[in-house]
Amino acid sequence: MTATRHRVVAACLMAGVRAAPLSEVAAPPSLWQECGRRSMDPKEQYKKAGMRIWSSRPLFQKIVMKSKMTIREQKLQLNHNWSRPPSGFLKINTDAAFHRDTNSGGWGFVIRDEQGRAMAAGAGNLVxxxxxxxxxxLALLYAIKMAAHMGCDKVLFETDSTQLWRAVNSNEYDLANLGAIIRSITFQLSVEFSSARVVSCPRACNRVAHVLAAYGVNLGAEMCETWLGQLPDFVLNYVMGDLPNIEVWQSGEPKMRPERDRVVIAHTVGMAALEQGFCGRALYAAILGHLQSVVTPEVLAAAMESYCVVRGVATKVEVVCPPFHFFVCFDSKEDCTRVVHVSKQLHCGGSRIGFQCWSRFSHGTLGKLEYKMTLSLEGLPEEACDPDIVNLVLAGVDGKLIDMLPAIDRWVLSITARLRGPRGVPKVLTVFVPAPPLQPWKPISYDENAHSLPPPNSPKECVTIGFFL
Structure with missing residues (x-):
C-alpha cells in the first residue's frame, strides 16, 4: 500500500495537481493492520476496519480523477490556437503584465471580427x-470602454486569467479588495452590449494581447496608445500568425476551371535581358522519326560533345513543352553555330535530332492589340505610379502601356495604351498588392517572467492590399 501511495502522489505532482502531504493523504489501511488491535472484540475489529478502508476511497478517487483531467487539459492546450468568434460577434482578447517589485505593469487588448481581421487595439502603462x-x-475594463466607444453590439471577451474569468462570472470576489472593479466590469457588460460574455482561454490563444501588454510596460507612466483600423506592424505580424484553418496551398475546384482563357503579360526588363542572352546562344532540339530509345538531357549533351566537339560543362540541356523536346543553351556563339550546322545529322539514342535557333516567335502565334486608347486611372496608390507597375495593371485587361501623360495631381493618372478591345476594360478594376513581410516589435528592456514576448506564428496566408481603380 505504501508503494501505491507514493506512485499516486508522484503521478499527481507530474500532472500539476497540488496533492496533500503524505501524512495527510494516508493510504487505505489493510485489513491486517486494523485487525492487529487485540483490545477489541474480533467482530468489532473487522467491522471498523472495513469502514475505515471504505471511507478513504473517495479521497484517492478525487486525486486520481483530478490528475487525469489536468493531463487531458494540457494535451488540449498543446494543439489549441486562436479561434474565430461566432457569426455576428466580435472577439476581444485582453492581457496584462505585472511587476511585483515596482507594483507596475501594462495592459493590452485587440478587437477582431469573425474573419480574424484586426479592427482596433490598445496598450497602456499601469502604476x-x-x-x-x-x-x-484593468485591462478588461479598458477593453470594454473601447468596445463601447466603437459601438460594438455583440462581443466575446477572452482572457488567459482563469482567476479573472472566475471573478467576473461568480460572486466570489464581491467583498474582496477588487470587488468594486469587478462589479463595474459586470455592470458595464450588461449595459453597454446586447450580448457580452467573458471566457477563459489558454495563453497560446492570447498572443497578440500579450505582446501589446509587453508594449504597454515600456510606455511612460500611465501613458496609453490606441489604434483604430490601421494597426502597427508588430501587431499585424502576430495577428496574421493567429488566423486559423487556412492552409498555404489550397486545392480549389478543378471542375469549375474554364477550358481556355487568355492573358497579356508585360514585357519587362528581366525578359529583355534573358532574350539578349539567348540570341545566338540558344537552340531548340526535336527528336525526328520514331523514338527507338529514351533520350535524356544527359545523353543529348554527351552526343553533342562527342560529335560537335562542344564543351559539356558549358552546355545546358533542359526539357521543354511541345512541339520541341529540349532547350539547349551554350556559353559561346561558336558552339551554338557548330551544333546548328549538324541539324538532322546528329544521331542520339537511334534517332536523328533536329535543331532550330531560338526565337521569341518559336512557341507562339502572332496577334495584335488593335485599339489605341487614352485611359484615366483613379485610386492608384502613390508608390505604384511607375511605368512598370502601370504596365502590369494594363496586362490584366489585355493592354500595353504606350506613354504616361503629365500628371496634374495625384488623383488621376492619364495614360495612352494599346488594347485588344475596349470591352475588356471594366469601369472599376480591383488591384491586389501582396503586403511585404512584417518585422516583429521588440521591447527595449523587459522582465522575462512578467512579459516575455512569444515567437510569432508563421502566417497561414498571403495578405494583400486591395485598391479600386
Missing part, C-alpha cells in the same frame, strides 16, 4: 497596482 488580478481586471 500602483496590487497584484496580477488587479492588472488583468
Amino acid at each position: 500602483h497596482i496590487s497584484d496580477a488580478l488587479h492588472a488583468e481586471a
Whole structure:
C-alpha cells in the first residue's frame, strides 16, 4: 500500500495537481493492520476496519480523477490556437503584465471580427497596482470602454486569467479588495452590449494581447496608445500568425476551371535581358522519326560533345513543352553555330535530332492589340505610379502601356495604351498588392517572467492590399 501511495502522489505532482502531504493523504489501511488491535472484540475489529478502508476511497478517487483531467487539459492546450468568434460577434482578447517589485505593469487588448481581421487595439502603462488580478481586471475594463466607444453590439471577451474569468462570472470576489472593479466590469457588460460574455482561454490563444501588454510596460507612466483600423506592424505580424484553418496551398475546384482563357503579360526588363542572352546562344532540339530509345538531357549533351566537339560543362540541356523536346543553351556563339550546322545529322539514342535557333516567335502565334486608347486611372496608390507597375495593371485587361501623360495631381493618372478591345476594360478594376513581410516589435528592456514576448506564428496566408481603380 505504501508503494501505491507514493506512485499516486508522484503521478499527481507530474500532472500539476497540488496533492496533500503524505501524512495527510494516508493510504487505505489493510485489513491486517486494523485487525492487529487485540483490545477489541474480533467482530468489532473487522467491522471498523472495513469502514475505515471504505471511507478513504473517495479521497484517492478525487486525486486520481483530478490528475487525469489536468493531463487531458494540457494535451488540449498543446494543439489549441486562436479561434474565430461566432457569426455576428466580435472577439476581444485582453492581457496584462505585472511587476511585483515596482507594483507596475501594462495592459493590452485587440478587437477582431469573425474573419480574424484586426479592427482596433490598445496598450497602456499601469502604476500602483496590487497584484496580477488587479492588472488583468484593468485591462478588461479598458477593453470594454473601447468596445463601447466603437459601438460594438455583440462581443466575446477572452482572457488567459482563469482567476479573472472566475471573478467576473461568480460572486466570489464581491467583498474582496477588487470587488468594486469587478462589479463595474459586470455592470458595464450588461449595459453597454446586447450580448457580452467573458471566457477563459489558454495563453497560446492570447498572443497578440500579450505582446501589446509587453508594449504597454515600456510606455511612460500611465501613458496609453490606441489604434483604430490601421494597426502597427508588430501587431499585424502576430495577428496574421493567429488566423486559423487556412492552409498555404489550397486545392480549389478543378471542375469549375474554364477550358481556355487568355492573358497579356508585360514585357519587362528581366525578359529583355534573358532574350539578349539567348540570341545566338540558344537552340531548340526535336527528336525526328520514331523514338527507338529514351533520350535524356544527359545523353543529348554527351552526343553533342562527342560529335560537335562542344564543351559539356558549358552546355545546358533542359526539357521543354511541345512541339520541341529540349532547350539547349551554350556559353559561346561558336558552339551554338557548330551544333546548328549538324541539324538532322546528329544521331542520339537511334534517332536523328533536329535543331532550330531560338526565337521569341518559336512557341507562339502572332496577334495584335488593335485599339489605341487614352485611359484615366483613379485610386492608384502613390508608390505604384511607375511605368512598370502601370504596365502590369494594363496586362490584366489585355493592354500595353504606350506613354504616361503629365500628371496634374495625384488623383488621376492619364495614360495612352494599346488594347485588344475596349470591352475588356471594366469601369472599376480591383488591384491586389501582396503586403511585404512584417518585422516583429521588440521591447527595449523587459522582465522575462512578467512579459516575455512569444515567437510569432508563421502566417497561414498571403495578405494583400486591395485598391479600386
